[in-house]
Amino acid sequence: xxxxxxxxxxxxxxxxxxxxxxxxxxxxxxxxxxxxxxxxxxxxxxxxxxxxxxxxxxxxxxxxxxxxxxxxxxxxxxxxxxxxxxxxxxxxxxxxxxxxxxxxxxxxxxxxxxxxxxxxxxxxxxxxxxxxxxxxxxxxxxxxxxxxxxxxxxxxxxxxxxxxxxxxxxxxxxxxxxxxxxxxxxxxxxxxxxxxxxxxxxxxxxxxxxxxxxxxxxxxxxxxxxxxxxxxxxxxxxxxxxxxxxxxxxxxxxxx
Amino acid sequence: xxxxxxxxxxxxxxxxxxxxxxxxxxxxxxxxxxxxxxxxxxxxxxxxxxxxxxxxxxxxxxxxxxxxxxxxxxxxxxxxxxxxxxxxxxxxxxxxxxxxxxxxxxxxxxxxxxxxxxxxxxxxxxxxxxxxxxxxxxxxxxxxxxxxxxxxxxxxxxxxxxxxxxxxxxxxxxxxxxxxxxxxxxxxxxxxxxxxxxxxxxxxxxxxxxxxxxxxxxxxxxxxxxxxxxxxxxxxxxxxxxxxxxxxxxxxxxxxxxxxxxxxxxxxxxxxxxxxxxxxxxxxxxxxxxxxxxxxxxxxxxxxxxxxxxxxxxxxxxxxxxxxxxxx
Ligand SMILES: Cc1cc2nc3c(=O)[nH]c(=O)nc-3n(C[C@H](O)[C@H](O)[C@H](O)COP(=O)(O)OP(=O)(O)OC[C@H]3O[C@@H](n4cnc5c(N)ncnc54)[C@H](O)[C@@H]3O)c2cc1C
Numbered sequence: 001x002x003x004x005x006x007x008x009x010x011x012x013x014x015x016x017x018x019x020x021x022x023x024x025x026x027x028x029x030x031x032x033x034x035x036x037x038x039x040x041x042x043x044x045x046x047x048x049x050x051x052x053x054x055x056x057x058x059x060x061x062x063x064x065x066x067x068x069x070x071x072x073x074x075x076x077x078x079x080x081x082x083x084x085x086x087x088x089x090x091x092x093x094x095x096x097x098x099x100x101x102x103x104x105x106x107x108x109x110x111x112x113x114x115x116x117x118x119x120x121x122x123x124x125x126x127x128x129x130x131x132x133x134x135x136x137x138x139x140x141x142x143x144x145x146x147x148x149x150x151x152x153x154x155x156x157x158x159x160x161x162x163x164x165x166x167x168x169x170x171x172x173x174x175x176x177x178x179x180x181x182x183x184x185x186x187x188x189x190x191x192x193x194x195x196x197x198x199x200x201x202x203x204x205x206x207x208x209x210x211x212x213x214x215x216x217x218x219x220x221x222x223x224x225x226x227x228x229x230x231x232x233x234x235x236x237x238x239x240x241x242x243x244x245x246x247x248x249x250x251x252x253x254x255x256x
Numbered sequence: 257x258x259x260x261x262x263x264x265x266x267x268x269x270x271x272x273x274x275x276x277x278x279x280x281x282x283x284x285x286x287x288x289x290x291x292x293x294x295x296x297x298x299x300x301x302x303x304x305x306x307x308x309x310x311x312x313x314x315x316x317x318x319x320x321x322x323x324x325x326x327x328x329x330x331x332x333x334x335x336x337x338x339x340x341x342x343x344x345x346x347x348x349x350x351x352x353x354x355x356x357x358x359x360x361x362x363x364x365x366x367x368x369x370x371x372x373x374x375x376x377x378x379x380x381x382x383x384x385x386x387x388x389x390x391x392x393x394x395x396x397x398x399x400x401x402x403x404x405x406x407x408x409x410x411x412x413x414x415x416x417x418x419x420x421x422x423x424x425x426x427x428x429x430x431x432x433x434x435x436x437x438x439x440x441x442x443x444x445x446x447x448x449x450x451x452x453x454x455x456x457x458x459x460x461x462x463x464x465x466x467x468x469x470x471x472x473x474x475x476x477x478x479x480x481x482x483x484x485x486x487x488x489x490x491x492x493x494x495x496x497x498x499x500x501x502x503x504x505x506x507x508x509x510x511x512x513x514x515x516x517x518x519x520x521x522x523x524x525x526x527x528x529x530x531x532x533x534x535x536x537x538x539x540x541x542x543x544x545x546x547x548x549x550x551x552x553x554x555x556x557x558x559x560x561x562x563x564x565x566x567x568x569x570x571x572x573x574x575x576x577x578x579x580x581x582x583x584x
Binding site: 011013014016017019025093094095098120121122123124125126129130132133134138139140141142157158159160161162163164165166167168169170179180214215216217218219220221222223224225227228229230231232233234235238239241242243245246248249250252253254255256 | 330331354355356358359360362363365366367370371372373374375387390391392393394395396397398399400401402403404405445446447448449450451452453454457465466490498499501502508514515516517518522523530543544546551553555557558559560561562563564565566570571574575577578579581582583
């Protein structure tokens with residue numbers, strides 16, 4: 001099976017985010033990592049390839065720094081990478097990002113495209129499904145298991161509150177992958193070495209510009225959410241805080 | 257006349273209650289904009305749900321009926337709703353941000369050349385402009401987002417963003433219009449099987465009075481023991497955020513949140529949990545919430561009654577001792 005994995009670079013979970021005066025977040029001086037569900041999507045693609053053969057290709061869009069997620073993916077075992085490299089790509093909405101990806105892969109023939117089910121930064125949960133619609137392919141979201149069948153694949157969708165559902169579907173298809181579908185591997189030293197010689201195709205903004213339109217939605221501003229609940233902050237050395245908390249649990253929460 | 261369409265969700269002919277929150281949002285938006293409020297329900301045999309919705313304050317309910325809409329598939333739902341939207345041309349289309357909606361709404365919007373502002377928690381009307389507020393960076397920041405395209409504008413609202421008990425009943429029942437969409441053979445490509453629950457749960461956390469819940473801040477599997485000791489001292493149950501169960505450090509049936517259990521104990525003590533919305537929906541009904549987190553800006557503090565900003569490994573050991581002392 002030939003599988004494309006869409007991956008996004010996002011700020012590290014613990015990274016403090018700063019806002020500028022116009023209400024945008026400052027992208028410089030932030031540490032980045034791969035979007036967590038995308039890491040699971042890559043792992044799943046590698047496992048499918050190990051079982052059924054084929055090829056795993058990874059794609060991302062963003063400035064030079066975003067290439068790091070591709071290098072990590074190549075080190076873990078992806079065969080080649082595509083980088084839509086331009087700072088302008090970070091400003092695209094999900095519709096335009098999907099259009100750019102569709103254009104960049106128009107000469108390829110994939111059986112499956114995986115994305116993470118949503119990103120840890122903006123969390124739109126849309127790019128994968130939009131891409132499926134643009135390509136005219138079927139899709140399934142929040143996937144926890146994938147088995148090859150005679151006519152295509154059978155996937156296990158996660159539903160709310162501990163429910164699941166198996167869905168049979170034809171190929172090619174787009175799947176959005178949920179964290180926890182598998183156990184992630186680490187890159188090996190050999191893998192990191194080999195990654196340096198794997199093909200990485202760069203795609204410029206100009207190459208895909210013709211298919212992009214104006215963004216359909218716009219972030220007016222970002223801000224720190226206002227606290228609505230009256231939270232009591234307990235302060236002091238650990239032993240002191242422990243005493244205070246137990247006092248609250250006894251007299252106010254009344255569980256002791 | 258401009259209109260707002262709320263698409264409610266049903267399963268096996270029963271209304272998903274979160275739809276009432278979206279209706280409340282729709283009623284508020286209708287009052288603010290002066291636009292007409294309508295609702296739609298999609299499926300096979302949905303007249304009961306349509307009747308229930310028609311009792312609320314709105315102008316009309318569309319019952320979109322077809323045998324091809326059961327079981328749910330994104331292909332059939334997108335096709336059926338596209339036909340309705342093309343004929344009725346609402347300005348604003350609202351849905352709850354459920355697993356089902358997020359499965360088909362990006363497809364539906366894309367098929368019309370439009371976009372979705374997803375998982376919103378509020379809206380503002382700024383002159384003639386509508387702005388929708390959504391969480392970003394897992395709740396660390398909020399964003400005001402607007403549409404820069406023509407209607408229809410698609411918006412999904414997060415579970416809990418509006419209050420279902422704020423829905424106003426109508427003076428008289430709204431008209432119900434049954435719509436039979438044409439869904440050609442071959443449109444539906446996925447073949448879904450029955451919905452099921454994984455092997456029966458061994459623990460029922462909904463009955464627990466006290467829950468000590470651990471998140472990724474616990475760092476290593478062996479440290480979960482520390483949280484267990486606290487739970488034991490308090491006479492409570494141990495639970496966890498999703499990554500802890502994904503890693504296999506605690507069994508899946510200890511997971512709290514949208515894909516785990518929903519609990520409302522007297523005390524919920526969160527250790528090293530950031531407070532992502534998918535976790536919060538599973539525990540926000542707790543009577544008292546205590547959060548211990550080293551990051552003073554962790555979103556969990558937004559809903560905590562008592563907060564300790566600090567390293568859980570410093571605080572939990574003396575806490576266990578104090579609890580033991582208090583219990584004598
Ligand atoms: C469709 C979907 C369904 C989901 N369902 C669920 C669900 O049912 N349940 C669920 O929980 N999640 C669910 N999630 C995942 C959710 O979005 C979050 O990723 C998850 O809840 C984060 O878990 P966490 O808080 O343990 O980890 P993190 O977000 O990584 O937070 C760890 C926290 O620990 C703190 N910390 C670190 N070290 C220390 C220390 N020494 N002392 C004190 N604090 C420390 C950090 O400051 C941080 O706030 C779902 C996601 C999706 C997209």
